[in-house]
Amino acid sequence: MQITLSVNGESHALDIDPRTTLLDALRDHLDLTGSKKGCDHGQCGACTVHVNGRRINSCLALAVMHEGDEVTTIEGLGEPGNLSPLQAAFVRHDGFQCGYCTPGQIMSAKSMLEEFGNGWPSNVTDDLTAAPDFSDAEIKERMSGNLCRCSAYPGICRAIRDAAPDEGMHKTEAAE
Amino acid sequence: MRPFEYVRAETRDDAHRADGRIIAGGTNLLDLMKLQVETPERLLDVTRLDMHEIDEAENSVRIGALVTNSDLAAHPLIRKRYPVLSRALLAGASGQLRNKATTGGNLMQRTRCPYFYDTTQPCNKRAPGTGCQAIGGVNRILAILGTSDHCIATHPSDMAVGMRTLDARVEIETADGDTKLLPLDEFYRLPGDTPERETALEPGDLIVAVHLPDPPAGAQAYRKVRDRSSYAFALVSMGAVVSVENGKIASAAMAFGGLGPRPWRDHDAESVLEGETPSRALFDKAADVLLADAKGQGENDFKIPLTRRVVAAVLSDLTGVSQ
Ligand SMILES: Cc1cc2nc3c(=O)[nH]c(=O)nc-3n(C[C@H](O)[C@H](O)[C@H](O)COP(=O)(O)OP(=O)(O)OC[C@H]3O[C@@H](n4cnc5c(N)ncnc54)[C@H](O)[C@@H]3O)c2cc1C
Ligand code: FES
Ligand code: FES
Numbered sequence: 340m341q342i343t344l345s346v347n348g349e350s351h352a353l354d355i356d357p358r359t360t361l362l363d364a365l366r367d368h369l370d371l372t373g374s375k376k377g378c379d380h381g382q383c384g385a386c387t388v389h390v391n392g393r394r395i396n397s398c399l400a401l402a403v404m405h406e407g408d409e410v411t412t413i414e415g416l417g418e419p420g421n422l423s424p425l426q427a428a429f430v431r432h433d434g435f436q437c438g439y440c441t442p443g444q445i446m447s448a449k450s451m452l453e454e455f456g457n458g459w460p461s462n463v464t465d466d467l468t469a470a471p472d473f474s475d476a477e478i479k480e481r482m483s484g485n486l487c488r489c490s491a492y493p494g495i496c497r498a499i500r501d502a503a504p505d506e507g508m509h510k511t512e513a514a515e
Numbered sequence: 516m517r518p519f520e521y522v523r524a525e526t527r528d529d530a531h532r533a534d535g536r537i538i539a540g541g542t543n544l545l546d547l548m549k550l551q552v553e554t555p556e557r558l559l560d561v562t563r564l565d566m567h568e569i570d571e572a573e574n575s576v577r578i579g580a581l582v583t584n585s586d587l588a589a590h591p592l593i594r595k596r597y598p599v600l601s602r603a604l605l606a607g608a609s610g611q612l613r614n615k616a617t618t619g620g621n622l623m624q625r626t627r628c629p630y631f632y633d634t635t636q637p638c639n640k641r642a643p644g645t646g647c648q649a650i651g652g653v654n655r656i657l658a659i660l661g662t663s664d665h666c667i668a669t670h671p672s673d674m675a676v677g678m679r680t681l682d683a684r685v686e687i688e689t690a691d692g693d694t695k696l697l698p699l700d701e702f703y704r705l706p707g708d709t710p711e712r713e714t715a716l717e718p719g720d721l722i723v724a725v726h727l728p729d730p731p732a733g734a735q736a737y738r739k740v741r742d743r744s745s746y747a748f749a750l751v752s753m754g755a756v757v758s759v760e761n762g763k764i765a766s767a768a769m770a771f772g773g774l775g776p777r778p779w780r781d782h783d784a785e786s787v788l789e790g791e792t793p794s795r796a797l798f799d800k801a802a803d804v805l806l807a808d809a810k811g812q813g814e815n816d817f818k819i820p821l822t823r824r825v826v827a828a829v830l831s832d833l834t835g836v837s838q
Contacts, residue, residue, distance in 0.1 A: 484609025
């Protein structure tokens with residue numbers, strides 16, 4: 340099938356089998372190998388990308404279903420020499436060991452901070468109608484879709500906390 | 516994954532094709548297609564149809580079938596008036612998955628029974644007539660209520676438990692354009708000797724929305740017990756709405772996940788509570804009624820005492836009884 344995929348602000352014409360996942364389209368057809376394949380079943384988060392600004396697992400998405408959507412990958416956030424605040428904070432705080440889960444962690448964290456800023460509650464939010472607290476418990480719960488086999492969780496948590504203001508999360512909003 | 520034809524539904528009619536399989540968020544169907552548990556020949560991508568809205572009507576809220584689990588959980592109206600549903604959604608899956616998972620797809624998600632997932636094993640749900648190896652086999656996560664000799668699978672949804680607590684009804688549009696509104700206990704079928712038929716949907720039917728009536732009076736809660744504190748399916752979960760007036764329980768609704776082939780509700784257990792003074796002894800009596808027909812399958816025997824404790828804990832919280 341002929342499709343056009345918009346990734347990191349650039350439009351790409353692709354000729355793909357409808358079975359191709361968004362993850363495989365990015366990695367195998369567009370050479371954007373930042374997004375990783377861990378489990379290929381939605382269980383690890385290594386493949387996390389943004390579609391229209393929201394984090395999703397690209398391994399459980401068909402590329403053909405995302406024609407017309409805006410896809411952002413880790414390559415779209417920053418690059419060596421010009422890291423995004425979250426990328427820099429992961430380096431500063433030892434937010435990884437082998438680094439395999441890291442692109443997924445960072446993509447997930449970026450969108451998670453936005454969800455937070457929009458006042459979305461989580462499973463550990465006490466009062467569903469108040470602005471959620473930016474606590475470690477909240478960060479951990481909201482990042483539970485990203486596993487780290489090296490268990491770099493303490494550094495990941497610190498990095499997210501540290502980068503939050505620079506990523507634009509100054510305040511959270513309560514439900515009306 | 517087996518090859519399939521991809522069709523992007525531009526109109527409702529495109530989605531009513533009986534020879535195609537609907538795909539919405541894809542988070543369950545694609546997972547199963549990769550394992551060849553599901554092998555549809557034609558996928559009908561419904562994501563561009565107009566079913567993304569949450570509308571407030573008189574005495575009800577109508578949730579479009581394509582509303583994502585995260586949008587529904589975060590919606591101010593749901594958080595304020597239907598917190599049991601917000602909480603049930605937030606207890607399920609992960610942030611990424613909830614962004615993709617839809618209301619219709621969540622209702623239709625399939626069991627997590629290990630035999631259903633393993634195409635080298637017999638399974639009456641996946642391959643009718645081959646037998647159920649879960650009976651007497653690996654069944655720790657499987658059902659204790661509503662099972663049959665042919666299948667002991669559970670329905671894994673948290674959202675559906677929240678909706679069952681709230682007397683939600685599923686709006687179905689048939690291929691002829693007719694509309695049906697089914698309460699969840701009519702929407703989901705019990706396995707009997709046809710466990711492959713899980714819902715009342717007929718070929719060509721489309722779920723277009725879920726309707727929530729005004730919430731019942733009282734406090735709402737959702738409690739989920741699982742093997743890790745996040746990103747895991749329920750072993751046992753419970754949604755509840757309980758109102759207490761003048762020291763007595765005026766009304767109670769309780770629905771359970773992890774126990775049966777559909778979100779489980781037992782009005783007889785609720786009646787035990789109504790009109791009575793809340794106490795631990797009363798909660799145990801309600802659990803006795805709820806679990807009267809419960810059948811452990813070996814590995815999942817623990818669900819029976821666990822459910823009793825969940826009932827006591829949730830009802831104690833909601834009525835202020837100290838445990
Ligand atoms: C790792 C992992 C963990 C998870 N944990 C949880 C959990 O803890 N709790 C929980 O509740 N869920 C959990 N889930 C399941 C998740 O909630 C479901 O995958 C999701 O809700 C399915 O929605 P979807 O839109 O992606 O459905 P799809 O995969 O698109 O479709 C699922 C089924 O629904 C049918 N369908 C979809 N829309 C319609 C419609 N409008 N009309 C008729 N039929 C339709 C499809 O034909 C298909 O059979 C988990 C999933 C994964 C992968
Ligand atoms: S590769 Fe997508 S979640 Fe693991
Ligand atoms: S750094 Fe190795 S898996 Fe996370």
